[in-house]
Amino acid sequence: MINHGSLRLRLFILILTPLVLIAALLGLWRFMIAQKTAQELFDDSLLSAGLAISRDVAISGGDALSPTTRSMIRDASGGEIFYHVTGPGGIYVTGYAYPPAATNPSDQEVYKPQFFEALYRQEPVRVLKMTERVTIENLIGDATVTVWQRMADRNAFANELSIRAGILMGILLATLAIVVWFGVARGLRPLLDLQDAIDLRSPDDLSEIKRPVPIEVQGVVRTLNRLFGQVEKSINAHQVFISEAAHQLRNPAAAVQSMAEALQDAKTDDDREKRISELVAAAKNSATVAEQLLSLERLRQPTHQDQMEKSDFRSAVEEACAEMGVQILAKGIEFDVTIPETAVPVLGDRVFLIEAIKNLLDNAVKHGGTMLSQISVVLRCDGKYVNLTVTDDGAGLSPDQSEAAFNRFSKLEHSGGSGLGLSIVSAVAERHGGMIEINQVERGASITLELPIVL
Structure with missing residues (x-):
């Protein structure tokens, strides 16, 4: 017996797997958004710091930054800010020496803020460089403010955002997994109740299952009821x-x-x-x-496809007639067989087909009575079907006697037969997708076995 595992576990995996995949995609997307958000926030803080430094330098006339400005920059930027200020003519005003420079200076507008990445003391930094027209004492010219911040501070902030989002998503997934696990168990409860109800039945109880079940299980219950009916x-x-x-x-x-x-x-x-x-x-x-x-x-027994094979029905008729012909001729009965010269392919069990033909001939012999003097067998093809007709001139059999003739153990009159011959022929015909019928004749009996031809 093949064990396909727990249905509860399968449902749990089927439900949770796509959710985990979606969560992973959302996590990746959230990480990228966090990186972008951190970039925008820190760029804005650099711009704010640059503007504050520029105004403070302009107001103080080139002196160092005021403590208030320093505190504001440190609190607003989320990390240490470095700056470098030059006045008209490139004169150093204040700040850290040797500011980072752009590797590939852009040709954009002079007075438009420039953001770029560079190295400062072997550490990657994000740099803002902005130039403004200022007046310091009696000097009028361009002042350049360069502000930069370590990339590590930005990455730490982005990672913190991603970790928080990941923790929140993990908690949601864990909660969902618990809900799904116990929810599936509760959803499968009707199946377990159905199993318990069937277990309580005795082996002789094949009555229908009338227990109310969910819509998804009604097909299974109908199939079981149909199976119970067939078994009974x-x-x-x-x-x-x-x-x-x-x-x-x-x-x-x-x-x-x-x-x-x-x-x-x-x-x-x-x-x-x-x-x-x-x-x-x-x-x-x-x-x-x-x-x-x-x-x-x-x-x-049920018919299996591997038991049905293509065979020549003509040769089966010849074999059955050759075997029964000896007995028929020994009784002094005239025996005539008419079959086509070409093969007649049918799909079926050759053993059963021969047995059906022999039973037709045996029925003619046993039920023909004292008046029986001739038996004829005619095999002919009629379109998609082949017809085998066995005719005798004996006691006779009419179509209105079909029900009694084809039933098991039934006899229309006292004879040496068992009442099983024609019922076997009828069963063989049904098994092979054919039919058997009693023909209306003036004298004797005529029975036709019809089977489909395989092209």
């Missing part, structure tokens, strides 16, 4: 068959026993020979009934 029907059919088979086998067995006892009491050699012949006939009849019962039981 099959069990009843087996019981009926066993009962009828026991009844049918009782008579041949009693006949064999009676003949054997009569053989023991035979007084003369002639009487003994007569009893032996009767015993042999009774034994053959008993064997025939047993064989037909076994054939019926095998025909009751």
Whole structure:
């Protein structure tokens, strides 16, 4: 038995896996947004610091920054700010020496703030360079303010944003996983209740399941109910068959026993020979009934595709007629067979097909009566079907007797048959997608077996 694992676990994985993937994509997106947000915030803080420094230098006339400005810059920037200020003519005013320079100076407007990345003391930094027209004492010219900040401070801020978002997302996923795990268990509760209800049933209880179940499980319950019905029907059919088979086998067995006892009491050699012949006939009849019962039981089994193969129905007719022809001719009955010269392909079980043909011929012999003198077999193709017709001039059989003739163990009149021959033919026809019918004739009986031809 193949174990496919827990349904609860499978549902849990199926539900949670796409959510985890989406969370991973959202995490990547959130990290990129955090990087961009940190870039924008720190650039804005650099710009604010640059403007504050520029105004403070202009107001103080080139002196160092006031403590208030320094405190404001440090608090607003989120990290240490470095600056360098030059006045008209490139004269150093205040700040740190040797500011970082752009690797590839741009050709943009002179008075437009320039952002770029560079190295300062072997550390990557983000730099803002801005130039303004200023007046310092009696000097009028361009003053340049260069402000920079370590990239590590920015990355730390971005990482902090990403970690906070990741922690929040992890908490949400963990909460969702717990909810899904217990939610799936609660959702599967009706299935477990259904299992418990079925476990409480006895092996003989094949009645329908009437327990209310969710819509998703109703198809399974309908299938189970249909299966229960089929199993119950099959069990009843087996019981009926066993009962009828026991009844049918009782008579041949009693006949064999009676003949054997009569053989023991035979007084003369002639009487003994007569009893032996009767015993042999009774034994053959008993064997025939047993064989037909076994054939019926095998025909009751479901048809598997690997048992059906393409074969020549014409050769099956020839084989059956050759085997039965000896017995028919030995009884002094005229036997005529008409078959086409070309092969007739059909899809089926060759053994069953031959057995059906032999039963048709055997039925004609056993039920023809004393008036039987001729049996004819005609095989002809009619479009997509092949028809095998067995006709005799015996006691006769009309179409209105079809139901009784094709039922198991039924006999229209007293004969040496078991009442199983035509029911076997009917079962073979049904198994092969064909049909059997009794034809209306003026004298005797005519039965046609029709099967589809394989092209």
